[in-house]
Amino acid sequence: MKKLILALAATGLLALSATSAFAQTEAKEKKKKKADAGMSSATAPKSVIHVVTVNFKEGTTPAQIKAAVDGVHKLPAAFPGITRVWTRAIKNQTEMAHIFVMEFASEQALKDYSDSPAQKEWYKVYADIRARSVTSDITN
Numbered sequence: 001m002k003k004l005i006l007a008l009a010a011t012g013l014l015a016l017s018a019t020s021a022f023a024q025t026e027a028k029e030k031k032k033k034k035a036d037a038g039m040s041s042a043t044a045p046k047s048v049i050h051v052v053t054v055n056f057k058e059g060t061t062p063a064q065i066k067a068a069v070d071g072v073h074k075l076p077a078a079f080p081g082i083t084r085v086w087t088r089a090i091k092n093q094t095e096m097a098h099i100f101v102m103e104f105a106s107e108q109a110l111k112d113y114s115d116s117p118a119q120k121e122w123y124k125v126y127a128d129i130r131a132r133s134v135t136s137d138i139t140n
Helices: 002-043 062-078 107-113 117-126
Strands: 048-056 082-086 098-104 130-138
Touching: 048 062, 048 107, 062 082, 062 098, 062 117, 098 107
Parallel strands: none
Antiparallel strands: 048 098, 048 130, 082 098
């Protein structure tokens, strides 16, 4: 009987220590995930990156392309929701000849830009020379 009680007590202690070790490991993993999530949200901007790849119509002159690119650079002054623009591709692995990138302050700013006076003004230079474009919007 003593052996049975000792065996049960030893089994109980072993189970208790295993449960405690498992709980500690689980707590550490939760803490690490929380820390990782905090780091990514602290460094991840809430702005929206609007990427436009474009091919211009055959016969479009360099002056017309320059006017379209210059128009992209004027957009932040014309529309406050656009915070930055990029137009000089360093590497382009798409089938498109040109890339424009606009950074919007938020998803709402991107929505507000659609059909805005600033977009309509830029489209006066851009839309008639655009053969094909593909747009991607990215945020966190």
